[in-house]
Amino acid sequence: MTQRTREMQEKRDTQEAVEAPQAAAPADPGCPPAPPPGLAQGWCALSALHSRIESHIERALQAHDLSVREFSVLNVLSEQHDGPGGHLRMHQVADSVVLSQSATTRLVTRLEERGLLSRYLCPTDRRGIYTDVTPEGLALLVEARPTHDGALSEALQDAAQRPELAPLVTAVETLVPR
Numbered sequence: 234m235t236q237r238t239r240e241m242q243e244k245r246d247t248q249e250a251v252e253a254p255q256a257a258a259p260a261d262p263g264c265p266p267a268p269p270p271g272l273a274q275g276w277c278a279l280s281a282l283h284s285r286i287e288s289h290i291e292r293a294l295q296a297h298d299l300s301v302r303e304f305s306v307l308n309v310l311s312e313q314h315d316g317p318g319g320h321l322r323m324h325q326v327a328d329s330v331v332l333s334q335s336a337t338t339r340l341v342t343r344l345e346e347r348g349l350l351s352r353y354l355c356p357t358d359r360r361g362i363y364t365d366v367t368p369e370g371l372a373l374l375v376e377a378r379p380t381h382d383g384a385l386s387e388a389l390q391d392a393a394q395r396p397e398l399a400p401l402v403t404a405v406e407t408l409v410p411r
Contacts, residue, residue, distance in 0.1 A: 274397075282401045286388040293384035297377040302340055304381055305330045307349060307374045310366045320363045322355070349373060 267273070291301050299307075309329045313320050321329065327337035341364055344350040349370030355361030366374065389405065392398040 278397050278401055282392055282398050282405075285392055285398075286385065289388035289391075290381055290384040293380050294377060296380060297373060299373070299377055302330060302332065303344060303349075304374070304377060306337075306340060306344060307366055307370050308378075310350065310364055311371060311374055313363075313365060320355070322361050322363065326364060344370070 287301055290304075294301060294304055306326065309326060310321065323337060323341070324334055326341070327334045330337065332340065341350055341352065345352060345364075349367055350364050351367055352362050352364050355363055389402050393402040
């Protein structure tokens, strides 16, 4: 760096320091400002609620040799039907269960190997792949649904006892369609 370049940089640094607001500077100048405490606490509570529920359901579904994600895929795909909008492509399945496309493909492959799903080419667009639940997959879903729903209810009841999670449980319970 030349002397002139150093001088110009120092001048810019000095000018920026003078022009910068003198209010609460972060402890580390390289760190972005922290979000408001309420927002961060709300996010932590939501994350804790999700983790508690998912862990509880995961343990319960082990009795059916299913994970939460596998149950979710079977559930989403079980709602497919013939006609417009009745089938999902792999990227739509991924969006529905909140997984990457590659993770969804691996998950669907495992379920297909177990005989719970089958894949086929879209008849109108040979590039598209649809996935259907097999009769075995539907039977397992029907068997596992009461376990899933019971574990969900238990997890929500448990979380409702914690003051930081109770408002979120109430919000979840009010989202249920009538």
